[in-house]
Amino acid sequence: DGGITQSPKYLFRKEGQNVTLSCEQNLNHDAMYWYRQDPGQGLRLIYYSQIVNDFQKGDIAEGYSVSREKKESFPLTVTSAQKNPTAFYLCASSIGGPNEQFFGPGTRLTVL
């Protein structure tokens, strides 16, 4: 089955630690995205990548970093510089441009 996987579903970290969230897709999509969702809020774009080895900052990139070494994978690192990292993180992919993005199941990150 084609789809997007994110792991783990729940993640707990101590304040000051970096943490990397995984996102893998087997849809052969070129573009991949990372969003952050806070309770009762919409989705805010962190980073996106339209092609391997290239990525751009979204609206709230500060305190985050990404890499796109393979077409299938787009990991997100939440660094200690992110002031309020506790949130629900969603990864998405699309075949080309931003249209019709398909989302993974999300990772809920809690920083203690």
Place this chain on the structure above:
Amino acid sequence: GQQLNQSPQSMFIQEGEDVSMNCTSSSIFNTWLWYKQDPGEGPVLLIALYKAGELTSNGRLTAQFGITRKDSFLNISASIPSDVGIYFCAGQRMGQGAQKLVFGQGTRLTINP
């Protein structure tokens, strides 16, 4: 970043009722998308719209791309308990920022049996 104005923010209805929600913006959009999100899950794409005036259905769901290109509407007919969730609109703007989707704040739908 810009967000779309989505309304209402929440709805409480009886099972069997019809539902209407909308998204508006001051900018012109190329594409409108409607998603549904269940608690603790990722959003699922319901309907995609690509032309001004386009009316598209997916089962009991019907969505329209506004003729001004600045708004979109989603209707759900004869609601059932599994319709409960948060509905998001999203759009691709023309021109600057066209590489990204802009999302509404969501409409939370609650159904009383």
